[in-house]
Amino acid sequence: QQTLYFSRHGESEFNVIGRIGGDAKLSPRGRSYAQSLAKHIQALNLPSLQVWTSTLQRTKATSAGIPAPQLHLPELDEIWSGECENLSYEELAERFPKELALRDREKLKYRYPQGESYIDVMNRLVPVLTQMECETNVLTVSHQAVLRCILGYFLETPPEEIPYIHVPLHTIIKITLQGYHYNMETIKMPI
Numbered sequence: 001q002q003t004l005y006f007s008r009h010g011e012s013e014f015n016v017i018g019r020i021g022g023d024a025k026l027s028p029r030g031r032s033y034a035q036s037l038a039k040h041i042q043a044l045n046l047p048s049l050q051v052w053t054s055t056l057q058r059t060k061a062t063s064a065g066i067p068a069p070q071l072h073l074p075e076l077d078e079i080w081s082g083e084c085e086n087l088s089y090e091e092l093a094e095r096f097p098k099e100l101a102l103r104d105r106e107k108l109k110y111r112y113p114q115g116e117s118y119i120d121v122m123n124r125l126v127p128v129l130t131q132m133e134c135e136t137n138v139l140t141v142s143h144q145a146v147l148r149c150i151l152g153y154f155l156e157t158p159p160e161e162i163p164y165i166h167v168p169l170h171t172i173i174k175i176t177l178q179g180y181h182y183n184m185e186t187i188k189m190p191i
């Protein structure tokens with residue numbers, strides 16, 4: 001039975017201050033999640049476990065303690081917000097009010113200036129998703145927008161709803177193929 005695991009990186013210093021994008025380090029809570037994640041995954045004793053992360057330091061640090069082969073894939077990097085990288089949502093509202101309004105209206109198609117849209121992220125994920133479908137016991141450690149796109153694919157979420165899928169921090173998401181459909185379970189980790 002095919003089983004895939006997913007997690008956002010542990011809380012980053014940017015999550016704490018509400019900034020988007022960037023390549024911030026884990027916060028102390030994020031580091032503590034990395035430890036509980038490694039413990040939990042190790043205890044599952046999954047045969048031929050693999051870990052796939054983005055190339056950003058917050059995902060690599062989150063999975064570093066897991067004894068399994070690790071792949072770092074740029075396709076799993078967070079949505080690129082171009083000129084809006086590193087800004088807080090308040091700064092976005094001040095400096096790019098029109099952009100924010102456009103994004104609110106059509107979050108799926110909205111592309112950041114010099115950056116990406118959710119549709120762009122979905123397109124760059126296609127080769128990874130095709131590969132993932134052929135694997136079992138892969139733990140993917142990635143980012144909020146990317147995980148929304150991946151889960152939306154496996155759970156057949158209507159596209160317009162994908163940018164709003166709830167993917168909380170410090171939670172392991174497990175999907176299991178049953179017939180032609182995936183069932184999802186979430187495991188909230190104590191940190």
Ligand code: F6P
Nearest residue numbers: 019020021078079081143144145
């Ligand atoms: O806030 C964390 C984060 O991963 C940002 O880096 C990213 O821009 C954002 O989430 C994506 O979520 P949303 O599309 O809801 O802004």
